[in-house]
Amino acid sequence: MAVIEFKQVSYQVGDKKILNQLDLEVADNDYLTIVGLSGGGKSTILTLMAQMISATSGEIDFQGQNVMELDPVKYRREVSYCVQRPALFGETVEDNLKFPAEVRGVEYNRDRALELMARVQLPASMMDQKVIEVSGGERQRIALLRNLMYLPKVLLLDEITTGLDAENKAIVWNLIRAVHQEEQIAIVSVTHDQQEIENAEKVIAVVDGRISR
Numbered sequence: 001m002a003v004i005e006f007k008q009v010s011y012q013v014g015d016k017k018i019l020n021q022l023d024l025e026v027a028d029n030d031y032l033t034i035v036g037l038s039g040g041g042k043s044t045i046l047t048l049m050a051q052m053i054s055a056t057s058g059e060i061d062f063q064g065q066n067v068m069e070l071d072p073v074k075y076r077r078e079v080s081y082c083v084q085r086p087a088l089f090g091e092t093v094e095d096n097l098k099f100p101a102e103v104r105g106v107e108y109n110r111d112r113a114l115e116l117m118a119r120v121q122l123p124a125s126m127m128d129q130k131v132i133e134v135s136g137g138e139r140q141r142i143a144l145l146r147n148l149m150y151l152p153k154v155l156l157l158d159e160i161t162t163g164l165d166a167e168n169k170a171i172v173w174n175l176i177r178a179v180h181q182e183e184q185i186a187i188v189s190v191t192h193d194q195q196e197i198e199n200a201e202k203v204i205a206v207v208d209g210r211i212s213r
């Protein structure tokens with residue numbers, strides 16, 4: 001079954017057609033990699049999936065229901081969006097891992113946070129580290145853990161390993177592949193990374209706002 005489905009989705013700003021009558025399906029356990037030249041519309045597809053913006057025309061469904069009819073707060077818990085060079089919140093690393101519990105009004109699960117930290121090779125001692133003191137690679141890993149404290153149905157990744165070194169990239173991809181396989185989370189990843197593209201399960205190329213087949 002499709003977890004996200006685009007039906008003839010267009011996105012236009014002024015006279016500029018950014019996406020043109022796009023049909024696209026993300027199945028329950030897909031790992032979809034979106035590629036294409038710069039400016040083709042890849043990030044726009046992700047921001048539409050994340051409901052940061054709304055389609056100009058057409059319909060986007062989540063598990064068979066029009067997203068326009070769904071509660072945006074609940075939707076964002078199911079469809080989680082991670083960007084390149086994400087901002088960290090609060091003062092410490094742990095503030096970021098507490099945040100998902102705070103917005104849900106539930107108790108923070110420190111064991112879960114520590115388990116995730118270990119999976120991306122961050123020591124427990126880093127919990128108290130100030131966010132302004134973490135490196136770019138650490139920041140990307142911490143932000144990704146924030147997305148995974150509560151497992152979404154779909155994880156949207158916008159060039160999240162761009163600018164990271166090979167070691168950091170491998171750590172990040174290992175966790176993503178693991179949650180995809182173990183927890184059956186659908187992944188939609190926009191990338192220019194050659195290695196990621198070579199290892200991709202399903203690739204979609206976007207050219208001038210359309211899927212090129």
Ligand SMILES: Nc1ncnc2c1ncn2[C@@H]1O[C@H](COP(=O)(O)OP(=O)(O)OP(=O)(O)O)[C@@H](O)[C@H]1O
Pocket residue numbers: 013016018036037038039040041042043044045
């Ligand atoms: N709000 C907006 N107003 C005007 N133009 C926009 C807006 N959002 C996106 N665009 C334009 O739409 C096109 C597609 O942008 P998008 O960011 O989706 O491309 P992309 O394929 O992700 O590119 P890149 O690989 O460089 O990140 C670009 O030409 C961009 O300038």
